[in-house]
Amino acid sequence: MKVLFFGSLREQLGTGELNTALPDGVKTIGQLLQSLQSQGDAWKLALGTGNVLFAVNQDMVDENTAINDSDEVALFPPVTGG
Amino acid sequence: MKVLFFGSLREQLGTGELNTALPDGVKTIGQLLQSLQSQGDAWKLALGTGNVLFAVNQDMVDENTAINDSDEVALFPPVTGG
């Protein structure tokens, strides 16, 4: 699946896009956020703030939203447009 | 004193401006409104609607506002600008 990162998250992680298989046992986007944090300290630091927003297929969703391998998933900090 | 009329009042009365001495016993603009109604049926009809606004020296005021001979006084219907 494709996981996109934006804003400060993109910068902290040093990447705007991750192509990965949906990890075993991960059924929701909140679980994906947890799983990604095990990839290393930088990931834990960037994603463990409790201040990450989720989008699935370009709609903002909450952490309990189910995801599957064909979804476009994005993680980003609170938005600051306008 | 100068009494100005605007909008439908001006049209109903057939005049936009009345130059008159302040009638005896008239101390407030509400009393002036009453007094003017005694000038004839057209005046009673136009001014007796209970729907007349008051301005003294170009400020909107209530009926209890005191007036004197040197004031610029205006009577008009509710405004409809904008």
Add this chain to the structure above:
Amino acid sequence: MISISVQEKDFDVGEEYRQLQSDDTSAGANIGGIAIFTGQVRDLTENPLKFMRLEHYPGMTEKSLQQTAEQAEERWPTIDIRIIHRIGDLAPGEQIVFVGVSSAHRDAAFSACEFSMDILKTSAPFWKKEQHVDGASGWVDAKDVDQQRAERWQDSE
């Protein structure tokens, strides 16, 4: 800065907007938002409208609009407030009124703009008379809803 104009001639929203933007001597790049409202002559009557005649009380009109803008300036941190109100005969679709507010803050710009329009509608001495194509004419009645909209600013910020 407050700018008030009561005029027969039309106004150009693009130009008025540039004026609001360009008050840089005092505001520099401190303008965060600009809110604008314009009102137009509608033709909603069954009897087609030829034009709307706007009558006013010269002198008091400018004074009233100035006071409204000053009240807005006291309540919200605005930079510039510009109010233009036209008088005379205005055809359907023509612009009647412009209110523009610049501020460091979006909420102040919106509130001061909407407040100015609501207060203007119930306190500035203008009167509209509809002139129809068939020759009929009639004064426009004040609306209760305008009075209610003006009054809601009395008890809330």
Add this chain to the structure above:
Amino acid sequence: MISISVQEKDFDVGEEYRQLQSDDTSAGANIGGIAIFTGQVRDLTENPLKFMRLEHYPGMTEKSLQQTAEQAEERWPTIDIRIIHRIGDLAPGEQIVFVGVSSAHRDAAFSACEFSMDILKTSAPFWKKEQHVDGASGWVDAKDVDQQRAERWQDSE
């Protein structure tokens, strides 16, 4: 009619206003009011700002703005809603965002315009990064007050 644009290039408020005014094929002289808001880059930091970098999530941005305009259209009787949001590097004083709404009614124009701005601020995927003259830079934090302003539309019309 809804028009959404996410673009690097600047916009002309006068031209956008004309577009709102000229949707006469459907609206005729039914437009009673037009409300417009624009946002600009402010330079309020002690450390002078060189420019603001606007990053976004292509695709989702347009979808989000479209949904916001559709929500406004459902809640208020609007005629046209136009939203423009710029991306890229914007210097202090430059325009960032335009929201314009035409309606038969002044309250609908104001509310739909302010609603669209408030919802956009908390749901459209844009992120601002300040780039200072001295080379320093930093992401702009989201503001609680923006969240509160968006939430107030949930329980009131």
